[in-house]
Amino acid sequence: MRHYVEEEVTKKGIIFDLDGTLWDSSDSVTKSWNEAISTYENINYRMTVESMKGFMGKTIDEIADLFFAGLPKHVRKDIMDKCIRYEQEYIEKHGGFLFPGVLETLEQLSEEYRLYIVSNCQEGYIEAFMKYHKVEKYFDDFENAGRTGKTKGENIRLVVERNNLGNAAYVGDTQGDFNAARFAKIPFIHARYGFGEISEPVVFVERVCEIPIKIKDLT
Structure with a gap:
């Protein structure tokens, strides 16, 4: 600063x-989110770069409600928390x-x-x-x-x-x-x-x- x-x-x-x-950063975020989501054996959702670009600018809660709408709220939160952790680590290493x-x-x-x-x-x-x-x-x-x-x-x-x-x-x-x-x-x-x-x-x-x-x- x-x-x-x-x-x-x-x-x-x-x-x-x-x-x-x-x-x-859509490519980096997509890769990190899919890696996080793949750790859930019973969830088959996968993000694409195009869908990620459509979510850019929205809050985390808004994205969860849109992309994981079919899942219970507590499951959506757990997935998003893990996605954010994976994303943070990935972007710090690879940027956008x-x-x-x-x-x-x-x-x-x-x-x-x-x-x-x-x-x-x-x-x-x-x-x-x-x-x-x-x-x-x-x-x-x-x-x-x-x-x-x-x-x-x-x-x-x-x-x-x-x-x-x-x-x-x-x-x-x-x-x-x-x-x-x-x-x-x-x-x-x-x-x-x-x-x-x-x-x-x-x-x-x-x-x-x-x-x-x-x-x-x-x-």
Whole structure:
């Protein structure tokens, strides 16, 4: 994490979603989840990369309710807990696919903006991302649903308030991200290269490297 000696009068921040915005970990997560699920002899569920991409951005409870809907709640929880443990270990060793231009763009943006991450992931996931790809130096703070139990919109607002951001925007790839930014009452940029679509006209980028250009019009 970055540290500053002096505080700016009005801090400008960019808050990023993670999956579908900065990286694609669906292959790594799918492999780790299937390995975890295979330890249950009487359960034949298997995740595909495509189905995993469809779940990106949802909370762990939402994924469990959708993918393991036919199983009792206590069984779903047990499976998900094991999937998360396997996922954490796998990602710490193998990481995920960084979208082209992420490192260069973070370097460029960090010269003018404070950078943050807010995701619906479990606790430890963002840390694994930052540690594997060595990007801790670019981010001031982060938050996730696993740690707070709050919605993404609430967590965005929490990060804005916690860091005294006078000016901030959110970058994400799904309708849920757009709705969260709207809830937090901050501008939104759609990462159109990611996993989702937005149901109404919105500022967008086709590549990560376009974010510095589009962000200037919003902050």
